[in-house]
Amino acid sequence: xxxxxxxxxxxxxxxxxNKASNLRFIVVVSVLLLLFVGGxxxxxxxxxxxxxxxxxxxxxxVMLLVVFLLTAVLYRQFADKVAEVSRxxxxxxxxxxxxxVEKDRADKLLNVVIPIGVALSAEQNFDRLLEKxxxxxxxxxxxxxxxxxxxxxNRQLAFVLVHNDTLGLATGGSTGASIDFEPVALxxxxxxxxxxxxxxxxxxxxxxxxxxxxYKAEGFNFSGTQAFDLQTGYRSTSFLTVPLKNAHxxxxxxxxxxxxxGDQYQVIAFxxxxxxxxxxxxxxxxxxLEAYIREQALRDQIQLLRIEVDEAKRxxxxxxxxxxxxxxxxxxxxxxxxxxxxxxxx
Amino acid sequence: LAIVPTxxxxxxxxxxEAGYLTGNGMARTVLVHSFRHGVGRSTIAANxxxxxxxxxxxxxxxxxxxxxxxxxxxxxxxxxxxTFYDYLNQRCSIEEAATTINxxxxxxxxxxxxxxxxxxxxxxxxxxxxxxKLELARRNLITAYRLDTLIIDTEPGLSDEALxxxxxxxxxxxxxxxxxxxxQGTGVTVDVVRKLNIARCxxxxxxxxxxxxxxxxxxxxERVFQCEVLAVLPHAEEMMLLANKDIFxxxxxxxxxxxxxxxxxxxxxxxxx
Numbered sequence: 322x323x324x325x326x327x328x329x330x331x332x333x334x335x336x337x338x339n340k341a342s343n344l345r346f347i348v349v350v351s352v353l354l355l356l357f358v359g360g361x362x363x364x365x366x367x368x369x370x371x372x373x374x375x376x377x378x379x380x381x382x383v384m385l386l387v388v389f390l391l392t393a394v395l396y397r398q399f400a401d402k403v404a405e406v407s408r409x410x411x412x413x414x415x416x417x418x419x420x421x422v423e424k425d426r427a428d429k430l431l432n433v434v435i436p437i438g439v440a441l442s443a444e445q446n447f448d449r450l451l452e453k454x455x456x457x458x459x460x461x462x463x464x465x466x467x468x469x470x471x472x473x474x475n476r477q478l479a480f481v482l483v484h485n486d487t488l489g490l491a492t493g494g495s496t497g498a499s500i501d502f503e504p505v506a507l508x509x510x511x512x513x514x515x516x517x518x519x520x521x522x523x524x525x526x527x528x529x530x531x532x533x534x535x536y537k538a539e540g541f542n543f544s545g546t547q548a549f550d551l552q553t554g555y556r557s558t559s560f561l562t563v564p565l566k567n568a569h570x571x572x573x574x575x576x577x578x579x580x581x582x583g584d585q586y587q588v589i590a591f592x593x594x595x596x597x598x599x600x601x602x603x604x605x606x607x608x609x610l611e612a613y614i615r616e617q618a619l620r621d622q623i624q625l626l627r628i629e630v631d632e633a634k635r636x637x638x639x640x641x642x643x644x645x646x647x648x649x650x651x652x653x654x655x656x657x658x659x660x661x662x663x664x665x666x667x
Numbered sequence: 668l669a670i671v672p673t674x675x676x677x678x679x680x681x682x683x684e685a686g687y688l689t690g691n692g693m694a695r696t697v698l699v700h701s702f703r704h705g706v707g708r709s710t711i712a713a714n715x716x717x718x719x720x721x722x723x724x725x726x727x728x729x730x731x732x733x734x735x736x737x738x739x740x741x742x743x744x745x746x747x748x749x750t751f752y753d754y755l756n757q758r759c760s761i762e763e764a765a766t767t768i769n770x771x772x773x774x775x776x777x778x779x780x781x782x783x784x785x786x787x788x789x790x791x792x793x794x795x796x797x798x799x800k801l802e803l804a805r806r807n808l809i810t811a812y813r814l815d816t817l818i819i820d821t822e823p824g825l826s827d828e829a830l831x832x833x834x835x836x837x838x839x840x841x842x843x844x845x846x847x848x849x850x851q852g853t854g855v856t857v858d859v860v861r862k863l864n865i866a867r868c869x870x871x872x873x874x875x876x877x878x879x880x881x882x883x884x885x886x887x888x889e890r891v892f893q894c895e896v897l898a899v900l901p902h903a904e905e906m907m908l909l910a911n912k913d914i915f916x917x918x919x920x921x922x923x924x925x926x927x928x929x930x931x932x933x934x935x936x937x938x939x940x
Contacts, residue, residue, distance in 0.1 A: 619878050626879065626883060626884065626887060627887065628850050628887050628888065628891045629847070629850070630850050630851055630854040630891060631851060632854075634851065635851065635854045635855055635858065636858075638855045639855050639858040639859055642825055642830070642855075642859050643859060643862055647827055647830075648830065648859075648862075651798075651830060651831060651834055651863075652834075652862065652863065654798060654834065655834035655835075655863060655864065656864070658798075658802055658834070
């Protein structure tokens with residue numbers, strides 16, 4: 322943060338230097354002033370109102386004028402300095418506030434997001450892993466509903482999990498309830514990318530989309546959501562749609578959180594800072610997901626591990642050895658040795 | 668393999684059961700063999716010997732490959748110690764060739780290194796006299812040191828020399844790696860060994876790729892060879908790092924390879940005859 326304002330500390334240290342030079346000036350002027358006042362007072366006390374005394378009074382008045390002018394100039398300079406200092410202070414306050422926000426974000430990242438990521442990598446059951454990803458993100462953002470899509474054959478987004486707390490809906494995964502939504506196509510019949518559906522758009526671009534109100538949003542077609550709302554009486558409003566990207570930027574799936582709830586349980590838009598944290602969470606989730614998929618692929622492959630032995634060749638080689646005179650002698654010898662020492666017979 | 672004992676639990680067990688096997692006069696000869704060179708035969712022999720001795724048995728290891736210095740290196744024996752080569756050439760008795768290993772062991776460990784001669788010794792190993800000599804060495808060592816287990820680290824393959832040695836043991840351990848040549852050769856060895864009346868034959872597969880599920884490898888080996896699997900040892904970077912300068916289980920007591928070797932040693936220990 323301080324890197325943004327490299328001149329900040331340098332300007333702050335300028336102020337006392339200016340102040341000191343001003344003070345020196347005031348001291349010099351004050352000494353001169355005392356000398357002249359002293360001269361005039363002494364002349365008056367000795368009743369010697371001579372030309373010298375008038376000259377003294379004249380000089381005193383001139384000096385008075387000079388001091389007034391200097392005071393005005395100094396006052397102006399001080400006022401400028403004070404204004405600058407307060408301006409810097411307010412800038413400082415903004416920076417401090419930013420610092421607090423960043424600290425809060427770092428704390429959340431460290432204490433919430435990373436432990437979730439660790440828990441995700443430890444999950445051995447695929448359905449439970451997916452559910453954990455969705456539920457953790459949903460809880461984290463105070464979202465009322467959430468949907469998890471997985472990319473199928475690089476062609477479409479399949480609904481894997483649909484959860485909605487208000488409607489008491491939990492389908493897919495370990496719940497056993499099947500989902501009857503049609504998959505979202507990533508490309509239309511002409512092979513053109515489908516950017517009208519927000520989930521498809523996110524899967525195609527790999528970028529998070531935060532929408533405050535689906536019914537007022539421009540550029541996306543929420544007809545599917547609106548049909549769902551009509552059917553259920555639900556009102557889908559705020560949407561946070563996050564890609565599940567692996568380290569190479571390849572999108573494995575899409576996480577969609579719906580209707581963030583505020584302090585009074587009213588529906589609000591998803592916080593921009595939360596958006597960044599959910600993006601971090603989703604990258605951890607993707608790592609767990611990918612590790613699982615890779616491990617599964619490897620396990621499938623190992624399930625196929627078959628040790629092949631050429632049986633015909635084996636039999637031929639065994640016969641070659643067993644049928645020699647040498648081997649028969651060995652067998653006899655071995656029997657003899659064992660017979661000689663019945664203690665060792667096993 | 669339901670309970671996988673770590674070497675630590677193994678040592679606990681050893682204390683309890685040491686009295687059961689030691690001194691009951693039933694010495695067992697274990698032969699470690701492989702079809703090919705370099706599958707970790709000597710490493711397995713040395714580590715299992717060490718584990719059994721650490722747990723309280725009286726153990727000796729004979730390395731019959733006179734061109735190998737594996738045992739000498741692993742137990743850090745001096746160059747002056749006498750070898751199996753010297754015994755074969757009648758320069759010393761087998762008891763003299765056995766060096767005591769002074770590690771902190773509950774039992775006793777004696778090793779007879781093979782002797783790192785680059786050429787084959789003058790003694791013909793195919794002659795019946797070799798088998799007699801080996802048998803004599805086995806008996807003398809067992810009696811002289813009141814052994815519980817004698818481990819013989821043989822030479823690989825199914826040459827006449829190796830076949831002679833295969834008639835000796837009560838228990839045969841076949842070491843192999845995840846390699847088609849090993850699978851084929853082990854298949855032949857298993858069949859040949861069945862005609863020699865060896866009481867027990869077990870497989871130890873070494874350097875299994877880490878991505879393989881050990882249980883799957885074990886079941887597959889059992890299915891193919893109709894033979895007991897004593898251990899599935901994963902490939903270990905540490906094993907390469909150690910470069911056979913020490914006993915692996917001594918250096919890395921909690922490593923999965925050590926756990927696997929302990930399984931094998933435990934199953935030898937628990938043989939109930």
